[in-house]
Amino acid sequence: MSDTAGGCAEPRTPVTEAEVEALVRGICFKTGPPRLLGVEVEWLVHELRDPRLPVSPERLEAAYAALRTVPLRSALTIEPGGQLELSSPPAASLMECVGTVSADLDAVRAVLREDGLLLAGLGHAPWHRPRRFLREPRYDAMEACLDRTGPAGRGMMCASASVQVCVDAGYEEPGPLGHVRRWWLAHQLGAVLVAVFANSPIADGRPTGWLSTRQLRWAQIGTGRAGAPVLDADPRGAWARHVLDAPVMCVRRDGGPWDVPRGLTFRKWVRSGTPGPPTRDDLDYHVTTLFPPVRPRGHLELRMIDAQPGDDGWIVPLAVVAALFDDPEAAETAYRAVKPLAERARGMPAPHNPLWWDAARVGPADPELREVAAGCFTAALRALPRLGATTQVVDAVGTYRDRYVARGRCPADDLLDELRATAGGTRPRPPHPHGKDTPS
Secondary structure, three states, X not given: OOOOOOOOOOOOOEXXXXXXXXXXXXXXXXXXXOOOEEEEEEEEEEEOOOOOOOOOHHHHHHHHHHHOOOOOOOEXXXXXXXXXXXXXXXXXXXXXXXXXXHHHHHHHHHHHHHOOEEEEOOOEOOOOOOOOOOOOHHHHHHHHHHHHHOOHHHHHHHHEOEEEEEEEOOEOOOOOOEHHHHHHHHHHHHHHHHHHOOOEOXXXXXXXXXXXXXXXXXXXXXXXXXXOOOOOOOHHHHHHHHHHHOEOOOEOOOOOOOEOOOOOEHHHHHHHOOOOOOEHHHHHHHHHOOOOOEEEOEEEXXXXXXXXXXXXXXXXXXXXXHHHHHOHHHHHHHHHHHHHHHHHHOOOOOOOOHHHHHHHHHHHHOHHHHHHHHHHHHHHHHHHHHHOOOHHHHHHHHHHHHHOHHHOOOHHHHHHHHHHHHOOOOOOOOOOOOOOOOOO
């Protein structure tokens, strides 16, 4: 479930436009009974003694070298700015997914703690400017491409972290668990998830005016790279057209820097054959350079949730999404709850529409988003026991609802409250990613 290339066959034969559309349709929406679940948890890595202190590249490299010797069931990858990501294997149940990732995180934290480092659950780095850690052709090309639209790309690459939940695409047939309904639900419910889990209101040490600065950065990147297709009754066709008409980020080379073309969509590349006709492998790689809020990869990857505070904060969005997508009764309730929100999107694709902008800027303080979120959390709490969730997980979701949703708040409000409370001092204490006092 990570962004590494692969999944398509290796033959270096050119693909036609019709082949591209057929491949995308066949690979990106694999329908069947919802039965598997996954999560990708990204973390910023901070100094244990003071989160404001930058961690040197040498210390990060040493810590990650030690982590590579630790046996994990989840895939461990490093993001361009040094963020750490764990991607679970596909799980047959919510509790299997929670158990696997929790055990792996315990092992990772133990190694980092020996080096005086901790995992910080924040959607965007509050104190440090984006800084590249990885120097690889992919990220060099990505940086060059995204720099054309401003600094937001570097913030996304090097200063952001998220909880990405992966659910099955759904049944071929219509109904609460049908793939057309789930695709539509993911884009409308996505705005609610942005709002209730917003946790990135600070950048460069000051408030940005947005509760989810991470989501703001994604929106600033632009529609071609980080936008969704227009929603219609044929998700496969809409996504295939989107892939063909999206700009090519880079053309890979065996040696030297990769080309970063201007104005070259994949459709134009196929038709012109310049520079060199694209192959099936090029198509597969191209898809990994598109970052919509919901990405179909055989399953649906929900990418809009900020990283959450606390060691186990990631479990709440995972549990809520699993309940609202995989329990038929909860899925129907969520569908009806979010339906009125569609009017606020004005027919514009996510996240570049008023609904998503309001969700990222003001969060659950928006009365309509708050009301919908409350209904969805209630439905999720009823469904979780049916999915085999433990009392501990159900209680965590209930506590989150009472602390945040019922009060029209989100974790970003806690960070802003603490920042305001300490702003009068000579050395303000930064909000701690675990909601505790910063260790001395």
